[in-house]
Amino acid sequence: MHTIDKQAFGAFVASRRKELGYTQKELAQKLFLSDKAVSKWETGASIPDTAMLIPLAGLLGVSVTELLLCRRMEPGVPVETGQVETLLKTAIGYSDEETAARRAGRRKWGLIYGAALLLGAGGWASLLLCRPDFPRAFEALFAMLLTGSILGAVFGAYFCVFAKTRLPAFYDENKLGFYSDGIFRLNLPGVRFNNSNWPHVLTAGRVWSAAAIAILPLSGHLAGALPQLSEKNVTAAAGVLFVVGLFLPLWAVAKKHQ
Secondary structure, eight states: OOOOOHHHHHHHHHHHHHHHTOOHHHHHHHTTSOHHHHHHHHHTSOOOOGGGHHHHHHHHTOOHHHHHHTSOOOTTOOOOHHHHHHHHHHHHHHHHHHHHHHHHHHHHHHHHHHHHHHHHHHHHHHHHHHOTTHHHHTHHHHHHHHHHHHHHHHHHHIIIIISOSSOOHHHHHHTOSEEEETTEEEEOTTOOOOTTTHHHHHHHHHHHHHHHHHHHHHHHHHHHHOTTSOHHHHHHHHHHHHHHHHHHHHHHHHHHHO
16 A cells, blocks of 8 residues: 655655745644644654645645655646556555544544543442442532533543544634534633644543543542541532533643644
8 A cells, every 4th residue: 555655745845835935833824733733744753634635735836646746746747647546546545544543543542431431430339339328428529529420421422432533624714712513512712613723622621531530439538538628618629620620621722722
């Protein structure tokens, strides 16, 4: 299977960028990406998504064919049959490689999510075995922790398994302040969602979900181990940490990379 030579691709992108007088940051801004993404392309550490090929080629003043072949072509000179075959195989290999990378990432986070569910279930089992009276003795805290665990599991299923890894192009073009995917809605004040900040939002949501599932049951053990703390204080603290722990990181990374 033919694949793109990442080093040659990066060198070609860097050469055209410099010829046009763009900095990495300027090129990235035009593509609604971070300058780190462009840097990774040019060093051969990664290649852009297939959705980026057409806009990238347009900004660099080359055709997609030239971008895939990593070299300029003489104007008016037809592409030879052998080159067409190589180009098609490269495009197919490029798409397959991208799909495999996304599947690997989703598989990794799926395993992390599954491990968090097991840890969370173990935490709840341990809590109820050690403190069978916990649901009655700490009724409000029990309800909050249980609700938090369920929400963590629901959000985790979305972020780790079902969420799109790339937003549709209209998010980049229209600077939308909300994200919608089926029944899932996300609206963060002052944030515009695009493909520059979405990967970071996705990672923050995945980390929070896994942490919430695994850690929340431990708050129940803490309440029993520190009797001097009132149930009201522990419940309030856990509730604040739960809400702030989700939305503050999401807002921070989305704002930083938008």
